[in-house]
Amino acid sequence: MIRPRVIFLTVLFILSYCLNPGKGLASWDCFNNIHKEAISDAINICPAELRTILKAHEASLRKQVDYIQSEPPSNRRSYESYYKEIVELARQKNSSRYEYMGKMLTDMTIYAFSAYCPLNVSLCNDDEILKKSAVMFDGYDAATDYKKCAGSYFHGDYIYAGRGQDFQMLEFYNLLVNEIVDMWATAWKDAGRDMSGMPKASTLVRGTARTNEIKKKDVAGTSARPRNLAEIRNEEKTKENTAVYTDQDLRKYN
Numbered sequence: 001m002i003r004p005r006v007i008f009l010t011v012l013f014i015l016s017y018c019l020n021p022g023k024g025l026a027s028w029d030c031f032n033n034i035h036k037e038a039i040s041d042a043i044n045i046c047p048a049e050l051r052t053i054l055k056a057h058e059a060s061l062r063k064q065v066d067y068i069q070s071e072p073p074s075n076r077r078s079y080e081s082y083y084k085e086i087v088e089l090a091r092q093k094n095s096s097r098y099e100y101m102g103k104m105l106t107d108m109t110i111y112a113f114s115a116y117c118p119l120n121v122s123l124c125n126d127d128e129i130l131k132k133s134a135v136m137f138d139g140y141d142a143a144t145d146y147k148k149c150a151g152s153y154f155h156g157d158y159i160y161a162g163r164g165q166d167f168q169m170l171e172f173y174n175l176l177v178n179e180i181v182d183m184w185a186t187a188w189k190d191a192g193r194d195m196s197g198m199p200k201a202s203t204l205v206r207g208t209a210r211t212n213e214i215k216k217k218d219v220a221g222t223s224a225r226p227r228n229l230a231e232i233r234n235e236e237k238t239k240e241n242t243a244v245y246t247d248q249d250l251r252k253y254n
Helices: 004-019 026-045 048-056 058-069 079-092 095-108 110-116 126-132 165-190 229-240 248-253
Strands: 135-137 203-206
Touching: 026 048, 026 058, 026 110, 026 126, 026 135, 026 165, 026 203, 048 058, 048 095, 048 165, 058 095, 058 110, 079 095, 079 165, 095 110, 095 165, 110 165, 126 165, 135 165
Parallel strands: none
Antiparallel strands: 135 203
């Protein structure tokens, strides 16, 4: 029996090749590379105790991105399932389990990536995006309840301020890193662990003031879904036709 991930990657290759002949899965690698950099940037922002733990396993976490990006949405664990396990692992304070905890922290970030990414994979240019990207830490947002996340997408009404794809991707990267930090820090706090050592709000943690085209007011405190529902439905319909995906992740919108 062919495994779902094998079918999924085959479909990705065909779609990517058709949209960008000659590049194949290189286009999808662009998303992986952006996601990996966001993981590394988030590690540098999170609470000091957690940062030390994740820094020791950073290579493993970055590698884990390849796995979770290749996982069909219908096969994903729920966000709440990840969250509960991470909190329990953090409470145990068992250093032999920290690498696994880091992988779980990485896995649950796919929800933010899938929800917020405004760009079709065939148009992705990670070299340009990462060269121009800037991250302004908007402060830890304790009010966001990520446990309400269900299926593959968050609920929300966030709309990107920029109209051009280049600007949207820069805004997306800043938003993604901040959302990952909020995810991780919320679980860490719920486990009763030390929250000290995070930068002050409005600290520029990547890039320079000249390259930071993203205003704090555009990204602070959001838990939103920039892509509209019609786009998500069309994307899921395409995936459903491959016999890999179903529409189960979007039933909440019906």
